[in-house]
Amino acid sequence: MNESTLAPEVLEYYDRGGEVTRLTASATGRLEFLRTQDILRRLIGPEPASVLDVGGGTGIHSGWLAADGHAVTLIDPVASQVAIAAKLPGVDARIGDARDLPVAEASFDVVLLMGPLYHLQTTAERVAALAEARRAVRPGGLVAAAVIGRFAPWLDALRWDLFQREGATGLLDHVAATGELRPRENGLRDVFTTAYTHRPEQVAEEFAAAGMAAEVYAVEGAAWLPDTLAALLDDDSSRVRLMSGLRDFEREASLLGASSHLLGAARVA
Ligand SMILES: C[S@@+](CC[C@H](N)C(=O)[O-])C[C@H]1O[C@@H](n2cnc3c(N)ncnc32)[C@H](O)[C@@H]1O
Numbered sequence: 001m002n003e004s005t006l007a008p009e010v011l012e013y014y015d016r017g018g019e020v021t022r023l024t025a026s027a028t029g030r031l032e033f034l035r036t037q038d039i040l041r042r043l044i045g046p047e048p049a050s051v052l053d054v055g056g057g058t059g060i061h062s063g064w065l066a067a068d069g070h071a072v073t074l075i076d077p078v079a080s081q082v083a084i085a086a087k088l089p090g091v092d093a094r095i096g097d098a099r100d101l102p103v104a105e106a107s108f109d110v111v112l113l114m115g116p117l118y119h120l121q122t123t124a125e126r127v128a129a130l131a132e133a134r135r136a137v138r139p140g141g142l143v144a145a146a147v148i149g150r151f152a153p154w155l156d157a158l159r160w161d162l163f164q165r166e167g168a169t170g171l172l173d174h175v176a177a178t179g180e181l182r183p184r185e186n187g188l189r190d191v192f193t194t195a196y197t198h199r200p201e202q203v204a205e206e207f208a209a210a211g212m213a214a215e216v217y218a219v220e221g222a223a224w225l226p227d228t229l230a231a232l233l234d235d236d237s238s239r240v241r242l243m244s245g246l247r248d249f250e251r252e253a254s255l256l257g258a259s260s261h262l263l264g265a266a267r268v269a
Pocket of ligand 1: 019023098114
């Protein structure tokens with residue numbers, strides 16, 4: 001498979017190169033990065049591991065994983081992003097698709113899907129990607145996958161006072177009812193791109209359909225919402241307290257739906 005298997009608007013979105021700075025430029029991006037790194041470091045552990053970063057984009061996570069001492073292979077269907085990732089020290093970057101991984105069975109200690117499930121619109125495709133991750137990981141290894149929360153678009157509209165914007169009601173009603181984010185069909189070309197959003201319970205259900213028992217983590221919890229986030233992250237003691245609280249509440253079921261992103265993680269038998 002190659003990049004032609006992506007919807008044209010998804011390919012066009014990632015070809016713009018925005019992933020290079022997405023997790024460093026804004027406060028919400030910085031929080032997503034710090035929390036993803038914190039959760040993954042604890043799950044992977046300190047020993048050097050072989051890590052397959054599927055949908056790794058320009059290598060935002062592959063870079064620090066390689067710097068941590070892991071042997072990292074990145075797979076992504078967007079050639080322009082793979083070219084950027086290939087320049088990172090210690091990262092082997094290749095073109096490929098999460099639904100048909102170009103790797104041998106049981107060949108990695110860890111398989112990450114930090115993005116592909118955002119853009120696979122059917123349950124069958126998402127379960128196929130998770131089943132591929134399970135095939136690629138060794139017995140006892142870790143599969144971790146990120147998803148966008150079902151309520152994130154509505155909370156984002158609340159945050160930026162976007163309810164009156166033309167097309168917003170149609171987009172928000174559709175995503176709440178179906179999980180599908182289809183900005184173009186609502187005339188909102190500047191809003192992300194075609195994507196799928198998950199209710200918290202769907203994460204473990206889709207892992208289970210691929211033969212894995214997942215624990216589900218809130219990546220940002222509710223902390224992506226306040227206007228004070230940038231200041232909290234900039235101040236060392238506030239950031240430490242914020243990260244500690246988010247860690248304490250990361251598996252609190254009643255807060256999962258407030259998170260912009262969720263992370264499912266399973267040890268493979
Ligand atoms: C929001 S970006 C995330 C990039 C990076 N992993 C991160 O966490 O910041 C989503 C990524 O998923 C990739 N992607 C989309 N569909 C995919 C598929 N079918 N297989 C593998 N990757 C896919 C995109 O090319 C993009 O790099």
